[in-house]
Amino acid sequence: MKNTLYEDITKVFTYNLKKLIQLEGTQKQLAKKIGVSEDLLSKYKSGDAFPSIETLLFICKIYNLQLDRFISQTLSAVDIETIEKGIDLETNMFDKQYYCYxxxxxxxxxxxxxxGIIEVDGDKAFFKILFGNSIMKSFSGNIITSEKLLSFNLYSREDGICYINMIKPNVNKENYIGGLSLLFLPSDANSKPCCQKLLISNKRIDRTDYYEALKNILNFQLDTNNFGNIKLSSYEDEKAYNFIEQLD
Known part of the structure; x- marks a missing residue:
């Protein structure tokens, strides 16, 4: 009975832990928030290790959960929504300016x-495409927040409409350093619509020194020529975030 109880508790805990990872955006961010190494969190997630009572109590305190419920019942959609509502996602998590590629x-x-450059001022955004030290195109508009996404709806009298869609930044980062988004912008050739990846970074990146890394991040990579849709994954966003984080 004791072994069965431990198996049941472990199964519920690993399920709830994966939900918290989804909430935080990345495994790395959850590990940082609850004060454990990413390797140890991986062991929790796989069931190869179980956290100490201190760690469990700390997790419950952070997310305002009851310990007995956290280890005996799986988190529902309502539970996750309640946790999300208790965490503020304000535009002040953005720096004033980001470089983009x-x-x-x-x-x-x-x-x-x-x-290019993206400038954020509250719920307002400005996107400028650079040519050397000059501005080639300039768009401005609003930032719209949904449950999982941020959308930049931008417009220019000269250059038309521009959209930038991105995964909502991790709600517990003090500041967003960057990541991947999707850019919808008329191409230069006859103003044909175009969708491409946009790398956002709080650090300016030397396009010559990091050309191969940038190209690898920005290319759409497909195993086949036939595909039903193009989407941006959290995994790609996390890879881009990690690339920016390791820059000097």
Whole structure:
């Protein structure tokens, strides 16, 4: 009976732990928040280790959960929504300015990487595409927040409409350092619609020194030529975040 009880508790705990990882955005962020190493959190997640009572109590305190319920009942959608509502996601988590990078759509410049700037002011956003030290295109508009996404709805009288959609930044980061988003922008060739990846970074990236790394992040990589949709995964966003974090 004791062994069965431990197995049941472990099964519920690992399920709830995975829900908290989804809530935080990455395994790395949850490990940092609850004060354990990422390796130890991986062992918790796989069932190879079980946390101490101090760690369990700390997790429950952070998320305002009852210990007996946390280890005996799986978290429901209502529970997750309650936790999310108790955590503030304010635009002050953004720095005032970010650099951004995306691949050129011009055939004559194939392989080139454009540089731009995103400026955030409350729920307002400004997106500028640079050419050297000059501004080639400039868009402005609002930031719209949904449950899982942030959307930048931008407009320019000269250059038309531009959309940037991104995974909602981790709610417990003190500041967003960057990651991947999807950029919807008319291409230079006859204003054809275009969807591409946009890397956002709080650090300026040397496009020559990091060309291969940037190209690898920004390319859509498919195992087959036939696909039903193109989407941005949390895994890709996390890889981009980790790349930015390790920059000097």
């Amino acid at each position: 995306f691949l050129s759509t011009n055939i004559s410049k194939e392989g080139a990487i454009h540089e």
